[in-house]
Amino acid sequence: MxxxxxxxxxxxxxxxxxxxxxxxxxxxxxxxxxxxxxxxxxxxxxxxxxxxxxxxxxxxxxxxxxxxxxxxxxxxxxxxxxxxxxxxxxxxxxxxxxxxxxxxxxxxxxxxxxxxxxxxxxxxxxxxxxxxxxxxxxxxxxxxxxxxEQEGSYLAGVAAALKSKTKHVGFIGGVQSELIKKFEAGYKAGVKSVDPSIAVETTYLSTPPDFTGFNDPGKGKEAAQGQLDKGADVIYSAAGSSGSGSIEAVAMAGKWAIGVDSDQAAQPALSKYKDHILTSMVKNVxxxxxxxxxxxxxxxxxxxxxxxDLKANGVSLATTGNHIDDIKSQLDAAAQQITSGAVKVPTAP
Structure with a gap:
């Protein structure tokens, strides 16, 4: 549970x-x-x-x-x-x-x-x-x-920045669309709010009208491996089922993956990687x-x-595995800044 x-x-x-x-x-x-x-x-x-x-x-x-x-x-x-x-x-x-x-x-x-x-x-x-x-x-x-999506992704970015040991993280988007750019923008803003010096790799798997980037785990795995090779040790994928390939590559490398939309560490097909899924930015569709x-x-x-929105629990961070328990106070503070209006999260990178 x-x-x-x-x-x-x-x-x-x-x-x-x-x-x-x-x-x-x-x-x-x-x-x-x-x-x-x-x-x-x-x-x-x-x-x-x-x-x-x-x-x-x-x-x-x-x-x-x-x-x-x-x-x-x-x-x-x-x-x-x-x-x-x-x-x-x-x-x-x-x-x-x-x-x-x-x-x-x-x-x-x-x-x-x-x-x-x-x-x-x-x-x-x-x-x-x-x-x-x-x-x-x-x-x-x-x-x-x-x-x-940008608000939940901001919290994912805060978590990534706090957990990264290399000061190098990654973002993988399924399709380079206005919607997925909201995920990217929020994530990068969250990362930079913790440490502006952290490098953020960005990879998109396809561009409209090609929407296969949402359904190609092989592409997700390849993209994640490319970012790992460059030194990223936390990778957030907003790429539909392609994200499962990314999670696999990150887990096999012993690094941290961040899932999206569903609590991916709790999904049967991905539970074997749960020890390397830091959290998931859950969109409560x-x-x-x-x-x-x-x-x-x-x-x-x-x-x-x-x-x-975040205040209405429309987006949230999953806690399966207890991997973000040690940074709860920082995430609490970041969430409070968003819901109070003190921080306005960008919707474009």
Whole structure:
């Protein structure tokens, strides 16, 4: 079980439990499932690249759906993406969920933005949520669920700086996008807040429209090895399932890895590396998903842009392994500075 520690008014913990969906889409298993009887709410979820089982971003969203299924008795369906798919594939996936009667529908990831806008405009009576995107052109039936990734990453940077013995750390981003730059910016700011002289290596695995950087553990491993060879001894990866390759390389070198989105030291596929996963910057997508579905079920749906920040436990640091217990006071102080407004964390490197 994960343990959590409080940072001032903020809980630094692994993300909450949640996950389950099925239906139309590239890797779909057509196993639409129902939980409870008498429920009229049918919730669809369309995953980003990597899908359920990525040990990271998608899994956090899936935990939210699972919790909604078990706690609220909703019917759920999940649809998975495939690497290298066209925009039309995303539109087809969402349209298939609409045709099957799912409402609301949750799109996991900013890559769905164009498809969500189009399908939502074509189906004004269906509610949609999109995670990690807040376009000003979205129709009124689309709700944005966003997070202050830079705030959680700042704390990860503080932890990295305090634990580094070489004064040399690294950041690996899956895709060089505005979203992942928020992780980079926060991390670097956190590192420099402790010691401006610490060197920070930065590597991106792909650049839009190539999104394979989120689903290529081999690239993640290679990038991490490159940073290790340059002297980095703490490496933070914000790269979806590619991060598992990075964690493997760092662990094999006996250094510190920092996970992302889910408490990666507690993920079955990565638990063998837990002694070398310093912490994970957990983005509590599950919390947002459950909140959105709960509001919809109660007849009071969330609208507009809903941001889950550090103060609201939208982002947090995992404490599995107790590896950051010795720097708790410094992390407490950093968290307090953010939540009080004394520190404004940058969103661009």
């Amino acid at each position: 994960r343990r959590s520690m409080k940072l001032a008014a903020v809980v630094l913990s692994g993300s909450l439990g949640i996950a389950s969906l099925a239906a139309c889409g590239a890797k779909s298993t057509d196993t639409t499932t129902s939980a409870g009887s008498g429920s009229t709410l049918k919730v669809g979820m369309a995953y980003d690249i990597g899908g359920r089982g990525d040990q990271s971003f998608n899994d956090s969203a899936a935990r939210g759906l699972d919790n909604a299924k078990s706690q609220l008795g909703v019917t759920v369906s999940e649809a998975e993406a495939k690497t290298g798919e066209a925009e039309a594939d995303k539109e087809t996936r969402l349209t298939s969920l609409v045709s099957a009667g799912f409402n609301p529908i949750i799109a996991v990831g900013f890559v769905y933005q164009p498809a969500v806008e189009k399908v939502a405009k074509d189906n004004p009576n269906v509610k949609f949520a999109i995670i990690d995107s807040s376009s000003t052109t979205q129709p009124s039936n689309v709700t944005s669920l966003t997070f202050t 599950d919390t947002a998903v459950l909140a959105y579905i709960t509001a919809a079920k109660n007849g009071n749906p969330l609208t507009g842009v809903k941001t889950f």
